[in-house]
Amino acid sequence: MFTVKELAPLFSKGNGATNDPIQIKSVMTDTRMEKKQSLFIPLVGDNHDAHRFIMDAIKNGAVAALWQKDHDLPREIPTEFPVFIVEDTLQALQETSSFYLRKVNPIVIGITGSNGKTTTKDITASVLQVKYRTHKTAGNFNNHVGMPLTILSMPPETEAAVLEMGMSGPGEISLLSKLARPQHVMITNIGESHIEYLGSREGIAKAKLEILDGWHDGCFIFDGDEELLASCYNKPNALACGFEEQCDTVIRDTLLEENRSEFVINNKQYKLLLSGKHNVKNASYVITLAEKMGLTFEEIQAGLNQLQMSGMRYEKHAGKEGSLIINDAYNASPTSMRATIEMVAQLTSKQTKVLILGDMFELGSHADQLHKEVAEAVTEDIDAVYTIGEHAAYIAEGIKEQKHNIELKHFEDKSSLGHHVSRRLNSDTVVLIKASRGMKLEVLLNDLLDE
Known part of the structure; x- marks a missing residue:
């Protein structure tokens, strides 16, 4: 070092x-x-x-x-x-990481967003390592302590550093961006995460745009379908990605299957080992960046083929009695919860679809309403919804108002919930576990997985 x-x-x-x-x-x-x-x-x-x-x-x-x-x-x-x-060891940690980053001098890619930044980080690293010696943020080491430690764990031969930048309040992404000075930056989307501290989605958008504070030289890639980022179209070297025709990178002919997606960008058909429109959009950011960095279609597809995701993000496990358990309990926001529910509804390998949904944190005074709005993603393709947590009960309330013929039950403790779901597992059942990390719903795997 x-x-x-x-x-x-x-x-x-x-x-x-x-x-x-x-x-x-x-x-x-x-x-x-x-x-x-x-x-x-x-x-x-x-x-x-x-x-x-x-x-x-x-x-x-x-x-x-x-x-x-x-x-x-x-x-x-x-x-x-x-x-x-x-004067201060935290500040000294940050200064040491900045010094080491200048010493190694890799291409730096900074990624932020309310949802999808970790998935996008993983896809970016997977694609870039086809051509570059690549280092990426491990786990959720994406804050004012974690990002410097990520930088300081970087091998000296690193050619591209993919850095995830998280926040809980204003000014934090600005600090990270100025520390890392990324050549290329991405904003994956604007959701509701941290609305408790930022007051509104407009406040969240403003905070995410702080990633431009240390940006220099390269391209700025963003969600072109997001109205709150519409002003970004006028920024130099800005590239919008999305499904709308005004985007610079337009996603077309999307085919979503259970474990994969296919889509067309710039007349080239890509295959992604993830399902869901939100993951297709995440991949579009990476493809746009990779093309700017000189990778060919064949190199980009090779990188997509070798994708490995960070833990507890849509992890699939063999459940009891031949069931399928999907653990997506690493984190949750209303946007990501709706997207994941829609993915489960599209599954074709299992006919009985069960959702275990817990509280989403840092939504402040908006919490009850935002939980209730998640019910809009629950269609009659879902057979049962079990909720746990103070605010998750409002998801069930929203589903009741839709009058779907869905089994609904709210639980006060994980043990009762785990035993209840365990008894209804069979070879035709898929169970999704989704909540914020603080709910620790991964403990339910003890009751649900095939030993």
Whole structure:
């Protein structure tokens, strides 16, 4: 990665051998994990302060550390052990990642959006690695701590870095964009996630557009079907993707099957190992970017063919009695929940379709109404809907008002829900589990999966 000596110009104050060419090969923030030749960065949170674990860090492989100046240095630290004294270790983590990103100097792709950013990140990395040595955000390491750690885990030979940028409030994506300075950026869509903090979809759109604050040189790819992004058509190097004819990249002739999709872009037919119109649109962003980066149709299709998704996103499992269990419990918003319900309704391999739907978080005063509106996606192709959570009960209420002949039941606890669904499984049943991550509905898999 870099040496201790290379950090000296970044952090002028220090103790020990801060000008020695000691090799640093990784970054440590959790002292419970052994990391040889690592830089220890002790972060301070609401309920923890990693500074007190400095000796554990040294024992587990740290060869240098950053240290917040308002903390006393323990006397037992070896005299020669390099310690850089900084104002704030979180800010220093971000500065270190920015330094390392400039050192490696890959093409940087920044991706944000209310929904679909992780899927789009995975598709982007899969396609670009056909031609470039590619590094991508792991899991949901997409915030002011996670993105710097993603950058600092990047191999030195990386040629393209695909960075997911998340947020919970205004200003956060601006910070990430200025830190990463992406050549190319994408906004996948504008949904309702974080409306609790941003007040409206207009506020969400404004926050997502902060990704342009650090953008330079390359293209800006966005959802051309979204009215709240209509002003983006006038921006230089902006490319709209979508199903509407005004888009620069128009998706045509879409065929949705149970485990795959086919569609046409620029007179070329692509195949995607995911179903759903929303995933086709996510792929269109990547195809548009890949063409701009010089990949051929054959290279792009090869990348789509090797796609591997991040965990708990539309994971398919073998359930009891030959059933199919779809775990999509990593996260949820009204937009993504409706899209996933529509995908299940289109499945042809199973005739009995069961939905387990839980609360979606960070919707604030809009929560009850936005949950109720999810019912619009539930058609008579669905046989049963089971809800759990304070707000998810409004989904059932919305379905009742539609007067569909659907079995509805609200549960107060996961154990009762799991046992109830388990008893109705058979070889012709598919069950979707969908909720925000905080609901932890993946525990239901214990009752539903074939052991």
